[in-house]
Each structure stands twice: as C-alpha cells, then as structure tokens.
Amino acid sequence: MSLSTKIWLVLVKLFSGRKPMLYSFQTSLPHLPVPSVKDTMKRYLESVRPLMDDEQYNRMEGLAKDFEKNLGPKLQWYLKLKSWWTSNYVTDWWEEYVYLRGRGPIMVNSNYYAMDFLYVFPTHLQAARAGNSIHALMLYRRNLDRAQIKPVYLLENRVPLCSAQWERMFNTSRLPGQETDVIQHVNESKHIMVYHRGRYFKVWMFYDGRLMLPREIEQQMERILADKSEPLPGEEKLAALTAGDRVPWAKAREMFFRKGKNKQSLDAVEKAAFFVTLDDTEQRYEPDNPVQSLDNYAKSLLHGKCYDRWFDKSFNLIVFKNGTMGLNAEHTWADAPIVDVFINTSNILGYTEDGHCKGKVHPNLPGPLRLQWDIPEECQSVITSSLEVAKALADDVDSHIFPFNNFGKGLIKKCKTSPDAFIQIALQLAHFRDKGRFCLTYEASMTRLFREGRTETVRSCTVETCDFVHAMMDGKRRREEKLRLLHVATEKHQMLYRMAMTGKGIDRHLFCLYVVSKYLGVDSPFLKEVLSEPWKLSTSQTPLQQVELFDLRKHPEYVTSGGGFGPVADDGYGVSYIILGEDLINFHISSKHSSHETDSHRFGSHIRQAMLDIMDLFHFNENAIK
Numbered sequence: 192m193s194l195s196t197k198i199w200l201v202l203v204k205l206f207s208g209r210k211p212m213l214y215s216f217q218t219s220l221p222h223l224p225v226p227s228v229k230d231t232m233k234r235y236l237e238s239v240r241p242l243m244d245d246e247q248y249n250r251m252e253g254l255a256k257d258f259e260k261n262l263g264p265k266l267q268w269y270l271k272l273k274s275w276w277t278s279n280y281v282t283d284w285w286e287e288y289v290y291l292r293g294r295g296p297i298m299v300n301s302n303y304y305a306m307d308f309l310y311v312f313p314t315h316l317q318a319a320r321a322g323n324s325i326h327a328l329m330l331y332r333r334n335l336d337r338a339q340i341k342p343v344y345l346l347e348n349r350v351p352l353c354s355a356q357w358e359r360m361f362n363t364s365r366l367p368g369q370e371t372d373v374i375q376h377v378n379e380s381k382h383i384m385v386y387h388r389g390r391y392f393k394v395w396m397f398y399d400g401r402l403m404l405p406r407e408i409e410q411q412m413e414r415i416l417a418d419k420s421e422p423l424p425g426e427e428k429l430a431a432l433t434a435g436d437r438v439p440w441a442k443a444r445e446m447f448f449r450k451g452k453n454k455q456s457l458d459a460v461e462k463a464a465f466f467v468t469l470d471d472t473e474q475r476y477e478p479d480n481p482v483q484s485l486d487n488y489a490k491s492l493l494h495g496k497c498y499d500r501w502f503d504k505s506f507n508l509i510v511f512k513n514g515t516m517g518l519n520a521e522h523t524w525a526d527a528p529i530v531d532v533f534i535n536t537s538n539i540l541g542y543t544e545d546g547h548c549k550g551k552v553h554p555n556l557p558g559p560l561r562l563q564w565d566i567p568e569e570c571q572s573v574i575t576s577s578l579e580v581a582k583a584l585a586d587d588v589d590s591h592i593f594p595f596n597n598f599g600k601g602l603i604k605k606c607k608t609s610p611d612a613f614i615q616i617a618l619q620l621a622h623f624r625d626k627g628r629f630c631l632t633y634e635a636s637m638t639r640l641f642r643e644g645r646t647e648t649v650r651s652c653t654v655e656t657c658d659f660v661h662a663m664m665d666g667k668r669r670r671e672e673k674l675r676l677l678h679v680a681t682e683k684h685q686m687l688y689r690m691a692m693t694g695k696g697i698d699r700h701l702f703c704l705y706v707v708s709k710y711l712g713v714d715s716p717f718l719k720e721v722l723s724e725p726w727k728l729s730t731s732q733t734p735l736q737q738v739e740l741f742d743l744r745k746h747p748e749y750v751t752s753g754g755g756f757g758p759v760a761d762d763g764y765g766v767s768y769i770i771l772g773e774d775l776i777n778f779h780i781s782s783k784h785s786s787h788e789t790d791s792h793r794f795g796s797h798i799r800q801a802m803l804d805i806m807d808l809f810h811f812n813e814n815a816i817k
Contacts, residue, residue: 211341211342211351212338212339212340212342213335213338213339213340213341213342213354213357214338214354215342215351216342216351216353216354217353217354217355217642219351220351220353220640220641220642221640221641221642222274222278222279222280222641222642223274223279223280223281223638223641223642223644223694224274224694224695225267225270225271225274225280225700226694226695226696226700227267228258228259228263228264228267228704229259230695231697231700231701232255232256232258232259232263234690234695234697235255235697235701235721236248236251236252236255237653237654238650238652238653238697239251239631240654241629241652241653241654241656241657242629242630242631242652251720254716254717254720255717257717258715258717258718262708262713262715263704265711266704266707266708266711266715267704269707269710269711270703270704270707273703278642278643279641279642279643279644280703281638281644281645281699281702281703282643282644282645284702284703284706285645285699285702286374286523287371288702288706289702290372290522290523291365291371291372291373291374291523292370292371292372293437294436294437294438295436295437296434296435296436296437296580296581296584297365297433297434297437297502297503297521297522298433298434298493298494298497298500298502298581298584298585299493299494299584299585299588299757300584300757301521301522301523302493302502302519302520302521302522302756303493303519303520303522303527303754303755303756303757303767304489304492304493304517304518304519304520304754304755304756305492305517305518305520305527305751305753305754306488306489306492306517306751306752306753306754307475307515307516307517307751307752308750308751308752309476309594309750309751309752309777310476310750312475312513312514312515313514313542314514314542314546314547315513315514315546316409316514316546316547317412317416317469317510317511317512317513317514318409318410318412318413318416318469319409319514319542319546319547319548320510320514320515320516321408321409321412321467321469321508321510321516322405322406322407322408322409322410322411322412322548323405323409323540323541323542323548324508324510324516325383325396325408325467325508326402326403326404326405326408326540326548327540328361328464328465328508329396329402329403329464330402332360332361332464333402335357335360335361340357342354343639345640350640352637352639352640353639353640353641353642353643353644355642355643356524356525356526356639356645357525358376359374359376359505359524359525360505360506360524360525361380361464361465361505362376362377362378362379362380362462362463362464362505363375363376363377363504363505363524364460364461364462364501364503364504364505365503365504365521365523366444366461366503367433367437367438367440367441367444367503368437368441369438369441369442372437372441372523374523374524375461375462377462380462380463380464381395381396381397381464382394382395382396382459382463382464383396383463383464383465383466383467384459384460384463384465384466384467384501384504385412385415385466385467385468385469385559386430386466386467386468386469386499386500386501387415387416387418387468387469387471388422388427388471389421389422389426389427389428390415390418390420390422390426390427390561390562391426391429391456391459391460391561391562391564392415392418392559392560392561392562393459393463393559393560393561393562394408394411394415394559394560395557395560396408396464398553398556398557403556404548404550405540405548405549405550406547406548406549406550406551406552407550407552407553407556408548409547409548410552410553410556411556411558411559412469414558414559415469415559416469418561420561423563423564423565423566424566424571425564425566425567425570425571425574426562426564426566427498428498428574428575428578429498429564429566429574430498430499430500430501430502431497431498431574431575431577431578431581432444432573432574432577433500433501433502433503434494434497434498434500434502434577434578434580434581435576435577435578435579435580435581436577436580439573439576439577440573440577442573443570443573443574444457446570447566447567447569447570451565452563452564452565453564453565453566455563456562456563456564459562460501460504460562461503461504463504465504465505465506465507465508466500466501466504466506466507466508467507467508467509467510468495468499468500468507468508468509468510469510470491470495470499470509470510470511470512471512472491472511472512473511473512473513473515474487474488474491474492474511474513474515474517475488475511475513475515476488476752481593481594482591482593482792485592485593485752486590486591486592488515488517488592489590489592489755489779490585490588490590491509491511491517492509492517492518492519492754493519493585493588493590493755493756493757493781494581494584494585494588495509495519497578497581497582497585498578498581500519502519502521503521504521505520505521505524505525506518506519506520506521507519507520514546518754526635526637526645526646527731527733527754528637528733528734586784587783587784587785588757588758588781588783588784589758589781589782589783589784589789589790589791589792590755590779590780590781590791591779591780591781591791591792591794591795592752592755592777592778592779592780593777593778593780593795593799594752594775594776594777594778595775595776595777595778595798595799595802596774596775596776597799597802597803597806597816598774598802598806598816599770599771599772599773599774599775599776600770600772600773600776601772601773601774602773602774602806602811602816603806605809605811606806606809608677608678608681609681609684609685610770611684611688611732611770612680612681612684612685612688613681613802613805614732614768614770614776614802615632615634615651615656615684615730616656616659616660616677616680616681616684616805617798617801617802617805618632618651618728618730618766618798618801619632619651619652619656619657619660620659620660620663620797620801620804620805621794621797621798621800621801622728622764622794622797623660623664624664624797624800624801625793625794625797626788629652629657629660630652630727630728630763631650631652631724631725631726631727631728632650632651632652632726632727632728632729632730633648633649633650633651633726633728633729633730633759634648634649634650634651634688634730634731634732635647635648635649635730635731635732636648636649636688636691636692636696637692638691638692638694638696638699640692640693640694641694646699647691647692647694647696647698647699648691648696648697648698648699649684649687649688649691649696650687650697650698651684651687651730652728653680653683653684653687655676655679655680655682655683655684656680656683656684658676658679658680659673659676659677659679659680662676663804663805670808673808674808674809677805677808701718701721701722702722704718705718705719705721705722725759725760725762725763726759726760726763727760727762727763727764728763728764728766729756729758729759729760729763729764729765729766730765730766730767730768731756731766731767731768732767732768732769732770733753733754733767733768733769734769750771750772750775751769751771752769752777752779753767753768753769753771753777753779754767754769754779755767755779755780755781756779756781757781758781758782758783758789761783761785761786762783762786762788762789763782763789764780764781764782764789764791764794765779765780765781765782766778766779766780766781766798767779776802778795778798780794780795780798782794803816
C-alpha cells in the first residue's frame, strides 16, 4: 500500500467520525480513472491472444494499432473531458445503453434471482413467512432512509466502498419507453403490492401512525390467501407485459393505462415499496431429489409463470406455498451484491411454535385493497403476445444448480491459492472438456472502490490459464509442471482481478470510447468488432453477506444457496457461484435448450470433475476431500 493511500485512509477515518453512516464516505471516494488508450490496447490484445490463430491475431493487432494511433486519442480526449465533470465516467452510460435501451425482454436476459436457505425452513406457513419478511424489509428501508446502515468495507474494514446503489432499492420501478426505458424512484411509499392467484392487492404498511407489526402483516396476507374472488378480465396475466419485449409494453402502457382506474392501479403497482408474490406452488431443496428440486426452484425464481412477477419492480419478494422464499431483482438500479445484503434479514424476527409470527392479530385492521382494472380486448391480445414471447424464452432456459461439497475454500487456501482463481481456472478446464475449445470469458468484478462504481470485466481466459488446461489434457505432462503452470495461471488471474477493481480494466473503457464514437458520428472498425464479440462463458461470484446474522461455523445449516442469472449468449453458459463456509461451493449454471452446443447438467459434471482433478494435483489425503 502506497504512502498516499495510507494518508487517504487516515483522513477518511478521521473525518467520517467514530460511527460512520451509510453515505459518510461518498464524497471522500476517488473518481474512477480513465486508462490510457495505449494500455487498454495492450491489455486487450493480450486477452484475445489465446482465442485467435496467428492470422486472426495479426489482423486484430493491425486494427488496434490503427485505432491507438488515429481515432483513439480523439475519442479519449472527449472521455477525459467527461471524467472531469461527472462523478463516474462509466455509470450513466452503462445504465442507459446496457440496460435501459435494451428492447428485448428483461426477464431471464437481465433480471437475476436469489434463493432462500438450503436446509432450514423457518416456518411452513406462507402468510407468516411473508409477514416476517415484509416487516424486516420495511425496517431495513427505514434504516436506509435514515442512512443508519453500516457502510461496506474491504480489507478488514479499512477501505470503504461506494454506497450509491442503495439509493434506489425501494420505491423504484422501471418504466417502458419506445426507444428507452426510464427508472422511476419515489421518495416515499407507504404500501406494497401483493399478487395472488391473478389478483392484485394494495397493502398499507402503516396503521395508526406506526409500521405494521409482523403478525399484523401476516393477518393481511391471510386475508388475501382466503379471498375467493376471481381475476378481472385481463388481470391474471397482466404482468406478462413486463416479461416480453419492451416496445409493445410501452405502446400498451401509453394507450391503455393513461387515465381512469387503469392509471390509478398501475400507479399503485409502480409506486409500491416493492412487489410480493404469494406463489401457489411449493419450492425448496429436497434431499431425496436434490437435482430436480433445485433446478425447478431456480427457474421459478428466474421467470415463474412469466405473468406472476412484476419484472419492472426493483425487486419481487416471492413467498411459496410451503413457506420458502426468494427474490427476483431488476438489474438496472443495482448489482447482485447489494440485493444479497438484505435477503436473509427476516429470519432474525422468529416464529411461534406453531409457525406464526410473534405478536397478536389486530381486531380493527382495515383489509387489503383489491385493485380494479378495465382491460379491453385489444390490450388483452398484447398481453397474450407478450406472454408467448416470454414463455418461449423461459422454456428455453436450461438451469442446473448443484452444491459442490467435496471441498471448499478451506482446502483451496491450503494450496496457497485464491479460491476465486481456483474456481475460474476449473471453469476453463471444464469448458474446454465440454466444447473442445476456449472462449471469451466474462467474470464480473466490482469498481465500488470509486464513487458510483459498479462493475468491470475480468477476462479470465488467459494465455497462462490455457497453458495449464493444455497440460491437464496431456497425459504425458508431469504433475510438478502442472502445479507450476497452475501457480502461474492463478497469479495472473489475481493480478487481472486487482487491475479490474482499481480502474485498470479493459471493457468499460472500450465501451465508453464506443459511445463517444457514436455521439461524434464516426465509425471505428476496431470498436465495432470488439463490442460485438459474444461472451460464451459469463461468470460471477456472489459474495457472502450473511456472516453478521449467522456464524456458519456454529450454525452450518443456515447456508444460502446464493443466486443466479440467465444465459448471456445463445450458445454459451452463465455460471454464478457462492463460496460458503470452509467446505461448500454452490454453482448455478444456465444455458439454452435450443443450443446444440450446450447442456447445463453436462457442464456441471465437467465443473465438478475439473475441481476434483485440479485438487488431486496437490496429493492431499483422502480424508481432506470428501
């Protein structure tokens, strides 16, 4: 750590006070630096070298050199100018062009999910689980409004991270537009929206000047579950509009929801604190049927029936009939680590012996308000079309979730290797065995060391990793050589990860240069080709945020399964993983049934075998590996 960094840390701690609040460090955080064009070209060419033959590489090198010499400096000048007058030169363009301008479905393609505990079921009562969860989320929102949530740090609570993404967690909805969507955030919302069996219910969260207690919220959920009324025409599958293409939804919203009861009801949905689905299916991990139960659970959270989640809300809390829960989150407003912070907070409230929320029912509590709709047949046909698009997308998702419990980060650290680097290299070995070739690989890293930072790409398919994979595929190579190559590959990966975190990545810089070129109306063959390259393997590690609630060493049963996302490329894989305790890593794999190249279960088997084969190089005794 440099002297200037140490001085900065001392000053930040000094001026933030003894008990810093969530946003205490925001103005102290540095701005994301703009890398030089020369450095980015060098790193880019290095990243694609293992993916191209000599002819392809020489051609790309020529394009890069030409860009570096001619157009690049001009685009860089404008980008530098932007970096001087904005908090972050990437974030606003990233939000607009990567998320809001996308015209395809956000369900599966953008939204992601988070699962409940794997082995613990706090209550079997759906209404009770919803009551505690909703109350806990409202308490979290109150603390958030008062900025009383602790800031997030790195390096033993010494380096603060940006907290900007928390600002739109609640009271937020994505609104469709014909050319681009917008994010609507209201400062205050006193109600939530609940969906059950095709009906929408507005539930007030405050009564007699106070936040409703868990048992009172459970009482409201019980009333909704007991309601026998039928959905109005077009109401049951209305949310399919949020699951399909964006332009038909934007046109329908403008045509059919501009006035009257439809506008009032839509406002109630979009301005709710968050959206709740009381799902009529049962989902959970079943020890007797682990593979199918987890796969079904993941698909239910990712897309459900395509009309029982309001995919435009910042997040949907989904509570299943048997008391299991999960989240589906819209991606524009924040990245997965932000959502993961609060998913397990509800379990600290506890339940009675018979599974109800603690406390008493309220005799005079007004009931939930059923929303009213007048949806004409023309709008219903748009809903049907959107549902067909969404259902085809959902049915194509090949999802596979499996707990890897042969070993975890405890044994990996004994190898003097970063757990993340170990897993990433195992993914490369697995992918080569699966497809017989390497591919452009995306690993998400965060840039929240900087003000309003979000993510950066680690291009984890490196020359060094490919050398190791080739050695593993060669039965004649000696173990000592494989270990040496593994060490070189992991060191390279850790260096790339550090560079991405500290503003020296490749892809966000190239993305912003491309946006500048579009604003200036100039074409760049180099940028056009780079930005069109598909990520055939998209990966992300879910950080573990539940340590403060449950010590996994004392309570190993309180382990979450993490979360996942849909496939990014038609012929590619999406892989999310979470490292839990010392002995467990959960993998979430997605691909498309329509691809002849991919199979999520097959790839899962390759991942498991790759992990075991790499660990076998270290010759630990059989007791160390389960």
